[in-house]
Amino acid sequence: MKIIILKDNLREGLNSVVRAVSENNNLPILKNILIKTFNNKIKIIATNLEVAITKIVSGKVIEEGAITIPFSVLNGIISNLDSEKVSLDSKGNSLILKTDNYEATIQSLNEEEFPIIPEIGNTKNHLKINTEVFNDAISKVVNCAQISEIRPEISGVLFDYQISSLKLAATDSFRLAEKTLFDKDFKADFTTGFKAIIPLKTIQEVPRIFREGEMNIYFDSNQVLFKGEDLEIISRLIDGNFPDYDPIIPKTLETESIINKENFINAVRLVSNFSGKVNDVKLKTKEGKKVMEISSATQHLGENHYLVPIKTKGNDFEVVFNWRFLLEGLKNFNSEEIMIGLNGDQRAAIIKSQKDFSYFYILMPIKNS
Amino acid sequence: MDLEQLWQSTLGEVELQISRPNFLTWLKNSKLTHKENGVVFVSLPNNFAKEWVENKYNKTILSVLRNFDDSAKKVEYVVENKNTSAASAKIIAKQKSLSEVDLRVQQSFAELRIDPETGLNPRYTLESFVVGSSNELAYTAAMAIIKDVGKKYNPLFIYGGVGLGKTHLLQALGNEIKKEYSNKIKVKYVSSEKFTNDVIWAIRNKRMEDIKEKYRLTDVLIIDDIQFIGGKEKTEEEFFHTFNALYENNKQIIISSDRPPRFIPTLEERLRSRFEGGMIADIGFPDYELRMAILKTKLQNRGVSLTDDVIDMIATKVQKNLRELEGVLNKILFIQDNKKTELSSKQVEEIINESIQQPIKNVSPTQVIKAVADYFQVDVADLTGRCRKNTIAEPRQVAMYLLREVLGLSYPSIGEKLGKRDHTTAIYAYNKLSKEISKNQNLNQKIIAIKDIIQKE
Numbered sequence: 001m002k003i004i005i006l007k008d009n010l011r012e013g014l015n016s017v018v019r020a021v022s023e024n025n026n027l028p029i030l031k032n033i034l035i036k037t038f039n040n041k042i043k044i045i046a047t048n049l050e051v052a053i054t055k056i057v058s059g060k061v062i063e064e065g066a067i068t069i070p071f072s073v074l075n076g077i078i079s080n081l082d083s084e085k086v087s088l089d090s091k092g093n094s095l096i097l098k099t100d101n102y103e104a105t106i107q108s109l110n111e112e113e114f115p116i117i118p119e120i121g122n123t124k125n126h127l128k129i130n131t132e133v134f135n136d137a138i139s140k141v142v143n144c145a146q147i148s149e150i151r152p153e154i155s156g157v158l159f160d161y162q163i164s165s166l167k168l169a170a171t172d173s174f175r176l177a178e179k180t181l182f183d184k185d186f187k188a189d190f191t192t193g194f195k196a197i198i199p200l201k202t203i204q205e206v207p208r209i210f211r212e213g214e215m216n217i218y219f220d221s222n223q224v225l226f227k228g229e230d231l232e233i234i235s236r237l238i239d240g241n242f243p244d245y246d247p248i249i250p251k252t253l254e255t256e257s258i259i260n261k262e263n264f265i266n267a268v269r270l271v272s273n274f275s276g277k278v279n280d281v282k283l284k285t286k287e288g289k290k291v292m293e294i295s296s297a298t299q300h301l302g303e304n305h306y307l308v309p310i311k312t313k314g315n316d317f318e319v320v321f322n323w324r325f326l327l328e329g330l331k332n333f334n335s336e337e338i339m340i341g342l343n344g345d346q347r348a349a350i351i352k353s354q355k356d357f358s359y360f361y362i363l364m365p366i367k368n369s
Numbered sequence: 370m371d372l373e374q375l376w377q378s379t380l381g382e383v384e385l386q387i388s389r390p391n392f393l394t395w396l397k398n399s400k401l402t403h404k405e406n407g408v409v410f411v412s413l414p415n416n417f418a419k420e421w422v423e424n425k426y427n428k429t430i431l432s433v434l435r436n437f438d439d440s441a442k443k444v445e446y447v448v449e450n451k452n453t454s455a456a457s458a459k460i461i462a463k464q465k466s467l468s469e470v471d472l473r474v475q476q477s478f479a480e481l482r483i484d485p486e487t488g489l490n491p492r493y494t495l496e497s498f499v500v501g502s503s504n505e506l507a508y509t510a511a512m513a514i515i516k517d518v519g520k521k522y523n524p525l526f527i528y529g530g531v532g533l534g535k536t537h538l539l540q541a542l543g544n545e546i547k548k549e550y551s552n553k554i555k556v557k558y559v560s561s562e563k564f565t566n567d568v569i570w571a572i573r574n575k576r577m578e579d580i581k582e583k584y585r586l587t588d589v590l591i592i593d594d595i596q597f598i599g600g601k602e603k604t605e606e607e608f609f610h611t612f613n614a615l616y617e618n619n620k621q622i623i624i625s626s627d628r629p630p631r632f633i634p635t636l637e638e639r640l641r642s643r644f645e646g647g648m649i650a651d652i653g654f655p656d657y658e659l660r661m662a663i664l665k666t667k668l669q670n671r672g673v674s675l676t677d678d679v680i681d682m683i684a685t686k687v688q689k690n691l692r693e694l695e696g697v698l699n700k701i702l703f704i705q706d707n708k709k710t711e712l713s714s715k716q717v718e719e720i721i722n723e724s725i726q727q728p729i730k731n732v733s734p735t736q737v738i739k740a741v742a743d744y745f746q747v748d749v750a751d752l753t754g755r756c757r758k759n760t761i762a763e764p765r766q767v768a769m770y771l772l773r774e775v776l777g778l779s780y781p782s783i784g785e786k787l788g789k790r791d792h793t794t795a796i797y798a799y800n801k802l803s804k805e806i807s808k809n810q811n812l813n814q815k816i817i818a819i820k821d822i823i824q825k826e
Binding site: 346 | 476478481486
């Protein structure tokens, strides 16, 4: 194999696949990446046997071929080089990397040693969606997911496709977020609805490396493929049933309060300085439900409280939340005002926007003792 | 040689022919699942392993396999996703931000603990189900079913009032079957509300087939609070077909309701007769001994204790509802915990009285009388009239009882409302029914059903 490639292109390729490079003592080759020529372009591939990322970059192919070398060595060289162009030339068991004034010989392995990247079983049907729309939707739910050994089925994001809508949901059992996309947002030709759980690590990668344009998503019984113009992520799916979360969604609310979002976020941030080990902040109505007091106190630090104007319908409330969970939820909204709905201090609260019904965030309070 | 041995021997030889790391990575979690017409099916943990083994080791594996079993002609590889991966374990170590925070007081969604596959809540176990004379029959029937799923007592219909442990028994039964047969029997627990919602969803999305498949592929179907499907025609119809499909295939069906099938007024005849065709077991009001036993078990489970006087007082005072019993117990423990002193018996009594007071809805005496008349299908005029036929006298006494029990009317005014009768007639009726109600389950059911009607209006 012999290629000449712009340093920036190579760096972009390495950045795209970095998260799929893994330290595996059983199989040291997973520390490597595969560089392979393909239709006069260059493929850079990495995998940890759970997910595989393939990035196609442009360059000049002089001689076809493939080679696998340790990611960290190449990455170290590329990030410190000052030349614009790099030439890569494989000679037997080594790769010679050359610029005008630099030369390195890197120990390499044969392509045969590198894991074979699986292909998706069903290429007939797929879902096509604008990358920015999809990334925005993912970013609104992904912070609720958490890796759990005991409960693999919630260690990812639910992808619930029902012909006319696509729901994304995630939960860590303390909070839950759901975002609905409607068929105006995407094009799909699946004939039936289905549910799939995409591993957290995979779905976190998608917005990081897919930036613009359109994205195509394929599914088979145990894999998902995200495919862009020059980028592919193939990953296993989590086997299991995502919990039926419908019973969690409050159907009626004792109290509904409308609050300016920025105001609320600032208040929570400020007040949280005094919160204790459990991250508790208290929300409480005051002055005939026109104002909400946000407060926290710890014995050895002191206490503080902040008043925010609210519009409230329903009962007075006094409820304690983990401020991190509250803040993460609030930040997921784009609207100027949000509505927080409560059912006492023991049951789940829901945060919604008055203007956008496609998204909600539910969180459980902290026991108020 | 059975399949497992065959595969172990094969692996033993393959291991010698390829490098150790390769063997560990690609073949460690493999399994020979079955053999069919010379094709041997091998499951591998992920697609990478499948691609690799298929492309690199297939020849080796097949030739070794043929040494042990010459009927093998071909090996097919399938992916069996078991969610085991070394990668995920590492991420946990990295995700420390959450674990630094004390999450003990953070409440979580209780609903999520429910097993999404079976709908069962693992919290309910048979061990924690306390058996007494009032629920013995239902419990025995449940035990018989565990031994002989689908063959004995099918369907099992359990009825009893609110908060007497129906749901506990049903869920525990489901959990036990699941455990006993180590997931070989597919159990599904749904509330009738969930069943209705599923049917509505299916109608809306034109996916009736999904629902049919979902419910008909189970081996044990448990439906809680079946009385709520009464009157919902499409749901009843769907349930009827599901019921028949399961019943004909000897699948176990377990149903609960707050009253016997014949007292669910809106239930279709064909369903009713089917429910009555199996075993009907009731769960009655717990007697004093059972209440004591339950309280003691609950205390023991929490590792706390109360004086015998207090336990006795709770068991004596809270008679009709085990959920209420637990609620009162919780409250007493909570207050005692906060005050850090033992409560006096007077305080305990106050707490109990406070807790078991029923919220009184705005119901007028006319509504009560009308509900009774509707239930017994007599005219209101008959109740207030002078007729003393048995068919009228019983409803009239029930009306008197309910006016006293629900509205707390004075005896003279009860007499007045029901045809200007003497107050002693009202006293007699109330006392008679109060006594009878704890003995006569039939009467009890009627009263509960009428109270229901009153509540709903």
